[in-house]
Each structure stands twice: as structure tokens, then as C-alpha cells.
Amino acid sequence: MIAPPSRAAEQAARTRLAALAKPLGALGRVEDLAAWLAGCQDSCPPRPPERVRLTVLAGDHGIAAKGVSAYPPQVTAAMVHAFASGTAAAGVLARQHGVALRVLDIAVDADLDTPAGVGAHKIRRSSGSIDVEDALTAAELDAALLAGRAIAREEIEAGADLLILGDMGIGNTTPEAALIAATFGLTADEVVGRGTGVDDAGLARKTAAVAAALARAGDRASDPRARLQALGSADLAAGVGFLIAAATAGVPVLLDGLATLAELSVADELAPGTAAWCAAGHRSTEPAQRLALEKLGLLPVLDLDLRLGEGSGALLALPVLRSAALLAGEMALLSDLAG
Numbered sequence: 001m002i003a004p005p006s007r008a009a010e011q012a013a014r015t016r017l018a019a020l021a022k023p024l025g026a027l028g029r030v031e032d033l034a035a036w037l038a039g040c041q042d043s044c045p046p047r048p049p050e051r052v053r054l055t056v057l058a059g060d061h062g063i064a065a066k067g068v069s070a071y072p073p074q075v076t077a078a079m080v081h082a083f084a085s086g087t088a089a090a091g092v093l094a095r096q097h098g099v100a101l102r103v104l105d106i107a108v109d110a111d112l113d114t115p116a117g118v119g120a121h122k123i124r125r126s127s128g129s130i131d132v133e134d135a136l137t138a139a140e141l142d143a144a145l146l147a148g149r150a151i152a153r154e155e156i157e158a159g160a161d162l163l164i165l166g167d168m169g170i171g172n173t174t175p176e177a178a179l180i181a182a183t184f185g186l187t188a189d190e191v192v193g194r195g196t197g198v199d200d201a202g203l204a205r206k207t208a209a210v211a212a213a214l215a216r217a218g219d220r221a222s223d224p225r226a227r228l229q230a231l232g233s234a235d236l237a238a239g240v241g242f243l244i245a246a247a248t249a250g251v252p253v254l255l256d257g258l259a260t261l262a263e264l265s266v267a268d269e270l271a272p273g274t275a276a277w278c279a280a281g282h283r284s285t286e287p288a289q290r291l292a293l294e295k296l297g298l299l300p301v302l303d304l305d306l307r308l309g310e311g312s313g314a315l316l317a318l319p320v321l322r323s324a325a326l327l328a329g330e331m332a333l334l335s336d337l338a339g
């Protein structure tokens with residue numbers, strides 16, 4: 001069990017928010033964000049996060065060869081270079097909001113040697129095609145979980161006061177949907193969405209792939225580790241380790257789309273209490289992402305029909321979180337107004 005954020009600081013923030021120069025509750029869920037951040041920082045009022053760091057975990061997925069994505073797997077490696085050069089959507093937003101961006105090749109199906117250090121935590125090339133085989137061996141699962149933990153600790157040592165987790169991987173919405181289905185006892189039909197934009201035939205192939213993976217995993221899927229090994233991937237397992245390490249260190253995380261919700265769904269079972277350190281940046285178009293938000297009791301900051309991943313939804317939500325902290329700290333009290 002992971003130690004929760006400070007209840008005392010959260011309560012103090014709620015008391016302060018109630019006393020600010022505005023009608024009670026008038027800042028709506030912005031007040032919830034401020035109170036959550038106060039709890040995570042053990043500080044009332046909370047400080048706007050200034051040293052925000054985005055980590056994009058990249059990986060390929062064997063299932064992508066089965067026609068479950070609208071794009072070819074080669075895009076994953078190409079996009080790693082776009083992250084490194086700051087030209088991906090997440091790069092543009094990270095620059096706009098003063099966020100440090102680091103991209104890591106966890107399981108890209110290519111031997112990338114640039115940018116320097118991109119392969120420092122590489123586990124393997126691609127992950128198994130989950131409809132017919134496990135995504136990972138037990139040893140690879142352990143290595144990926146450890147890599148994710150190490151990466152989060154590196155980001156925290158670099159000074160992060162808020163972490164954002166992003167993903168890049170053609171085909172990854174298929175294992176993500178499978179993980180969420182297995183975690184919450186949902187069916188393939190309920191969780192599968194169009195990802196990058198598959199047509200009806202692609203959607204049918206994807207639903208069949210998730211159903212086959214769930215049937216293949218069987219009872220093993222009730223154990224969170226076995227579930228990750230059977231239905232996940234190296235990059236998703238690294239994301240699970242990342243979230244657990246962030247929560248263990250008491251550093252808040254702003255969640256993004258389907259990848260981060262799949263990761264958190266497993267992480268919160270492996271290390272109960274992880275979700276308390278996470279806020280939801282946005283609600284994506286993927287049914288599995290929406291269902292996981294509901295099951296975890298998370299209300300998203302934004303609902304913009306985004307389906308990009310990369311951390312983009314979290315980056316777009318970041319200014320709201322920063323404003324929440326600033327308002328809690330700088331507004332006058334109603335009782336102080338000159339009358």
C-alpha cells in the first residue's frame with residue numbers, strides 16, 4: 001500500500017478554497033484540482049508545478065501486424081525522431097508550457113541509436129502478438145517494470161515536481177484495451193475503439209484480437225503481473241513501474257490517454273494507492289480510456305475528443321492545474337474584502 005497524499009493539507013486547502021473571495025464552490029472542479037495538489041505537495045496553498053517533465057515511452061506491438069491500426073508500425077520509430085527534434089505535437093506543447101520532454105525506446109522494432117541515450121532502458125524489439133502469445137517473458141516483465149521505476153526516479157532526481165507520462169506505439173490501443181478489459185471484467189466489444197482511426201473491418205479485427213487475447217490468457221489475467229505479461233507489452237509494463245515509482249516517491253502525475261489509464265489500472269492493483277497520486281488530464285475518444293476513468297473514480301480536466309496520446313492531453317490540461325494552484329494561493333479571502 002502506497003502512502004496517500006496528505007489529508008491534512010488537502011483539508012486545509014479545501015477550507016481555504018471555501019473562504020476565498022467567490023461564492024462557495026464557484027470554481028467547481030478547479031477547486032478539486034487545487035486540493036489534490038495541496039495533498040500531494042503536503043502544502044497549503046499548493047504551488048503551481050514549475051518543473052514539469054514529460055516522459056514518452058515508445059514501443060512496437062506484434063499485434064500491429066494483424067491489421068488493427070490505421071498506420072504501419074514503421075511510424076513508431078519515425079515518431080521517436082520527431083519527439084527528439086521537438087516537432088511532434090507533444091514537443092510543441094511541451095515547449096509552449098516549459099515542460100522537459102524525454103523520449104525512450106523501450107521496445108521499438110528497430111535499432112535506434114539516436115538521439116543519444118534513447119535506448120538506455122530498451123527491453124526488446126517489439127512485444128509478442130497477444131492474440132497468439134504472451135507479450136513478454138517473466139524476465140522481460142521484471143526488467144520492464146524495473147526500467148520504468150528507474151526512469152521515474154531519474155526524472156524525479158532531475159527535479160520534477162509533476163510528472164507526465166506519454167506513449168508512442170502503433171498498435172498499442174489493442175493491448176491497452178485488453179488490459180483494461182481484463183482488469184475490470186469487461187468484454188472486447190465494450191473496450192475496443194478505433195485508435196488511430198481504423199475502418200469497420202479494422203475494428204472487427206481489433207475486437208477479435210482482444211477477444212482472442214482475453215480467451216488465451218484465461219484465469220492468468222486475474223493476477224496483475226500475469227495480466228501484464230500475457231496482454232501488455234514492454235513499454236506498458238515500464239509505464240506501470242513508472243507510475244508506481246512516482247507514487248512511492250510522492251510525486252504527482254498528470255495522466256494522458258488510453259496508455260496511461262491502462263498502465264494505472266494495473267499499477268493501482270499491483271501497488272494499491274498509486275491512483276491517489278494521479279489526476280486525469282483528459283477524456284479520450286477510446287471507450288476503454290473512459291471506462292477506466294470511471295472505474296478508477298477519476299474526473300478528467302478536459303474532454304476534447306483527443307486521441308493522440310504522446311502526453312498531449314495532459315500537456316493541454318497543465319495550464320488548468322497551474323491556474324488552480326495559483327488561484328488557491330493568490331486570491332483574497334472573502335472576509336478580507338474592503339466593505
Ligand SMILES: O=C(O)c1ccc[n+]([C@@H]2O[C@H](COP(=O)([O-])O)[C@@H](O)[C@H]2O)c1
Pocket residue numbers: 068069070071167168169170171172173174194195196197198256257258259284285286289306307308309310
Ligand atoms: O491516448 C489515446 O487515447 C489514444 C487513442 C488513439 C490513438 N492513440 C495513439 O495512436 C497510437 C495507437 O493507435 P493504434 O490505432 O495504432 O492502436 C499510439 O501511438 C497512441 O499514442 C492514443
Ligand SMILES: Cc1cc2nc[nH]c2cc1C
Pocket residue numbers: 071075079167168169196308309310
Ligand atoms: C503520425 C502519428 C503520430 C502519433 N503520435 C501518437 N500516435 C501517433 C500515431 C501516428 C500515426
